[in-house]
Amino acid sequence: MNSTFKNTFLILLFTSYAINISAQSKNVLWYDKPAEFFEESLVLGNGKMGATVFGGVDSDKIYLNDATLWSGEPVYPLMNRDAYKNLPAIREALIKGDYKLAEELNKKIQGKNSESYAPLGTLEIKNHNKGKVTNYRRELDLSTAISKVSYEIDGVQFTREYFVSAPDKIMIIKLKSSQKGALNFDVQYSSLLESSSEAKKNSLSLNGRAPIHENPGYFMYSETYLSPLYPTEAQKAEMEKEALKRKNKIRGTRFTSLLKIKNTDGTIVNTDKTLGLRNATEATIYVSVATSFAGFDKSPSIDGVAEPLAKNDLKKAFSKSYDKLKTAHIADYQKFFNRVTLDLGKTTAPDLPTDERLLRYADGKEDKNLEILYFNFGRYLLISSSRTLGVPANLQGIWNPHLNPPWSSNYTMNINLEENYWLAENTNLSEMHLPLLSFIKNLSVTGKVTAESFYGVNEGWAAAHNSDIWAMSNPVGQFGKEEPMWACWPMAEAWLSTHIWEHYIFTEDREYLKNEGYPLMKGAAQFCRGWLVTDRNGNLITGPSTSPENQYKLADGFVGATMYGGTADLAMIRECFDKTIKASKVLNIDAEFRAELEADLAKLHPYQIGKKGNLQEWYFDWEDNDPKHRHQSHLFGLFPGNHITPLKTPDLAEASRKTLEIKGDETTGWSKGWRINLWARLWDGNRAYKMYRELLRYVDPDGKKTETPRRGGGTYPNLFDAHPPFQIDGNFGGAAAVAEMLVQSDENEIRLLPALPDAWEEGAVKGICARGGFEIEMNWSNKTIQKLIISSKKGGKTNLIYGDIQREVELKKGEKRTIQLWIKEKK
Incomplete structure (x- = not known):
């Protein structure tokens, strides 16, 4: 074999080998x-x-x-303009302990269901x-x-x-x-x-x-469906002209x-x-x-x-x-x-099609590069589904084959929409967050009417369980036909407002906070203030309240959802108030309103630890109707919030741990994604990793007939998240959790490798973002950091924490610095 031929052969062999390794390892799904x-x-x-x-x-x-x-056209928010008048009767029933009556009365505070992604x-x-x-x-x-x-x-x-x-x-x-x-x-x-x-x-x-x-069970509106919120006489005349134009026009989005x-x-x-x-x-x-959609408040049959x-x-x-x-x-x-790369060390996994890889992994075999592939796939999906302002990724991202998709493939705002965006900032995809942030602005428009007509609150804006491209903000339930456990929940504005702060604190974009973000945060906080009532102990609570999609069981056997002072409500309000206060301080505005928020924050009903050592979900220490329920909304303060931590609130962190132990690990795909993040925030890397493996458990396609079908929450052959059926939030939550295991941060500190599992004893990551506008690059072996590089987008100061080592670092705008954490500075 001559040298030229030999070199050519070796190059071809190496190229083929490299292609196979690349395809198998990190970035290629193949079948x-x-x-x-x-x-x-x-x-x-x-x-x-x-x-x-x-x-x-x-x-x-x-x-x-x-x-x-x-489906549909712009929503008419005044669909149930007197709904708020039922609140006194609901609150009276709750005070008297008549929870069955409160449950029935709560149905009167319902509106239409959402439209459907087509x-x-x-x-x-x-x-x-x-x-x-x-x-x-x-x-x-x-x-x-x-x-x-x-x-x-x-x-x-x-x-x-x-x-x-x-x-x-x-x-x-x-x-x-x-x-x-x-x-x-x-x-x-x-x-x-x-x-x-x-x-x-x-x-x-x-x-x-x-x-x-789309859904024949949904309520049908007449021409007032497109009318302004409070039409003047001139607007009414204009509406009549538009009605004549629409009379012979086919409606709906073309x-x-x-x-x-x-x-x-x-x-x-x-x-x-x-x-x-x-x-x-x-x-x-x-x-x-292309479609004729022209905006959440525009008629697609006329304006587009x-x-x-x-x-x-x-x-x-x-x-x-x-x-x-x-x-x-x-x-x-x-x-x-390409902003983020991840390596988890050597792997001995064989070169197999992706579906066979999943099956092998489900049997407990090692495949570190499958774990990276899933992380990369989550980032890929967000880039591919979230680049349209005002139109965030829905329950299925943008991939829906069904005329009547599961849960209308809508925006489910009691967890799923928010989970879609947990990876936006920390995995360096801040631009993909903008569709959600602009959608929140749309919600605030219809949400102002919702706050007044459904909840009797005349300041701020509210949003509920479901929404759609028309920024529907009302509580759903088909006007009293659905169960309060999911239909009656007015806390989406509190949860969503925290995404605004997240975008700011990761990007340090002060202009965005001033011009777009803070007014929305303030509006959410204003509604929450107006929605709070005082309990018998003088503390502030919500009432009526529900804990998303979960139910309590009383000693007399009654199973219900309507109550007062739900832990999840108060956790979200805590985060909403805290972040709004911080935003006010950053901008140096609204000192009087800030003081009111600080006073209310101090008066919120405190967390309670139940007789089982768990964090109570209900105001009283009631039993859960389903102790292993997929929702864990009352742990919001641990994640995605950050006011419960092992260091600052050890008792509450331990109660959160006990709650997760009671719930167990077997749940739906998106819930597994959430629980991995929760375990990571408890700095339990091995338990987080166990659940990450659970999330990547192989699940058969829904329509596949086999003698021993593999069902439940996990991952389909194409790496889509299995609720089941397919919901994309588990993909996003799982990818976010990988970053959370490697880097955690708040406004003042960055914690490195806080939940590193034993299985990832060596590795490297580049491009993970931290709050304060910082970016991290590091590699580690034997679970010990060998090299750390930190850079700053806008310039600033932070406290780096690695184990028991702390070091304060201040960087200029655009500066990149290598840090030797293990060398203590001389005093």
């Missing part, structure tokens, strides 16, 4: 067969357009979604090549946000490459064959929604609309998807419903989507357009080459994804 079920598919997105790729051979099915395609359509590529398929591979590379399919038929290799570009607002599908003229396919559209498809020359279109109401083929050879053909290519070698399919937007995006993209589009896509995506 040796097409997806049969949604939970096996691979998803792509640019933060607005979503694509679900099955990678079939004879037929390649791709579900299309748009983040702005929902599926746009299905794009199907029907291939004409028949024969035995060999060497099939389907993959998603998280480092480039590109999916690929390759296989051979009778010695001819066929490949497809897919990506959804944010800069060019387009989906691209590149098809190639290794033999000239072997590419033959037809493309067609279909949709579960009312729609029509048409092919003309080299263009295929799908046009349709979402229903004005959508359009357009497709064109760019070929290098072969012949483009079409029928009235299909577009195809014959005898080609290489081709690129361009797909655009879909088809012109889709045409414009397609025209601009079609003028660019595949290589130019791909280069722009990768550069745009990697500026976010």
Whole structure:
């Protein structure tokens, strides 16, 4: 073997080995067969357009979604304008201990249910090549946000490459064959929604609309549905004109998807419903989507357009080459994804398809790089689903195949929407937080009316359990038809307001806090102040109150949810008041209001430790109807809040630990994600890691029939979180927890490796963010930090804590410094 040939051979061998290691280790999901079920598919997105790729051979099915395609139109917040008048009777029943009556009366403080996130359509590529398929591979590379399919038929290799570009607002599908003229396919559209498809020359279109109401059980409104909150006479006259315009107009959000083929050879053909290519070698399919959504308070049937937007995006993209589009896509995506890298040390896991990896891992085998892959996948999903202002990632991100999706694929604000964004700041994706923050601003508009009409509070804004793209803020329940345990909960504004402070304290963006954030935080705090009442001990409590989706059981056997002084309510109000006070101090404004908040904060009913040593969820030490319930809202102060800590409040931290022990580890996927974060905040790395492994437990696709099905909370073959069914919040919560195990922080300190498990005795991380505008890079071995680099975005001071070592550090804007923590400074 001559030296040139030998070197070439070694390079090729090394490259092949490196590709396999990369694919197996951190960034590539891959499979040796097409997806049969949604939970096996691979998803792509640019933060607005979503694509679900099955990678079939004879037929390649791709579900299309748009983040702005929902049923309904702008909400009418005054739907139950006298609901607040029922509050005195509810409070009287609670004071008398008549909880059954309070439960029934609480139903009177309900409104409509949310609208639903809708599926746009299905794009199907029907291939004409028949024969035995060999060497099939389907993959998603998280480092480039590109999916690929390759296989051979009778010695001819066929490949497809897919990506959804944010800069060019387009989906691209590149098809190639290794033999000239072997590419033959037809493309067609279909949709579960009312729609029509048409092919003309080299263009295929799908046009349709979402229903004005998706769920037949939801309450239907008349023309007042779109009316202003408090119309003047002039506005009423204008409304009548608009009503005449709408009289003969089909209502609902319109959508359009357009497709064109760019070929290098072969012949483009079409029928009235299909577009195809014959005898080609290489081709690129361009797909655009758009909707007529024009804003949460605008009519999509009057104020918005879909088809012109889709045409414009397609025209601009079609003028660019595949290589130019791909280069722009990768550069745009990697500026976010590449900010963070994670290594957890050596692994001996074999090279297996991702679904087989999960099965092996579920049997207790080591696979550190699967753990990294899951973390990276969470960041990938947030970049791919959360880049549209005012439209945050929903229960399924942006990937929904169902006409009637689970829980309407809406914004569930008693945990799930917030959990979606736990990783935004600490995993260096602050820009992906903006869709939620701008959505909160929308909520404050409808929420002002909700505060007044449902809760009798004339200052601030309120929001409840569910919402949708129309920023619906009212309590749900179909006007008294649903159970208070989930329908009657007015604390979303308190929880959401803490996200505003998180964005500020991670970015140190004072202008955002001043102009956008603080007014929203203040409005949430104002509502909470107005909602509080005084108990018999002179303490401030909420009433009526519920603890999200959980129930108590009384000695007489009564099971209910309505009570007063719920621990979860007060924990969220504590955080809301504390962060609003801090924001006021940062901006040096509202001293009088700040003093009022400080006084109320001191008067809140204190935490109680129950007879089992647990943190009480209820005002009294009642039994839980379900002691292992998936919600742990009363632990909010431990995480995502930070006023319960092992150091500052050891008794409450220990009670929180006991609560988690009672609840156990078996729960739904998203709840596992939450519990990992809670264990991390208790600085119990091994228990957090145990639950992380529980979260990555393999779960069969929902529709798969097997003799011994694997069900429960965990992870589907495509790494989607299994509630079950699929909910994306577990992916986000799990990824956030990895960062939480490595770095924890508050406004004054950064704690390094606070919950490092024994299994991660060596590793490295780069790009994790800490509060105060800092960024951390470190590596460790034998669970001991070997190197630490800290940088500052805006300049500032913090206290670094590592074990029993503390060191104060002050950095200038943009400064990066290597810190030797173990060398104590001379006095």
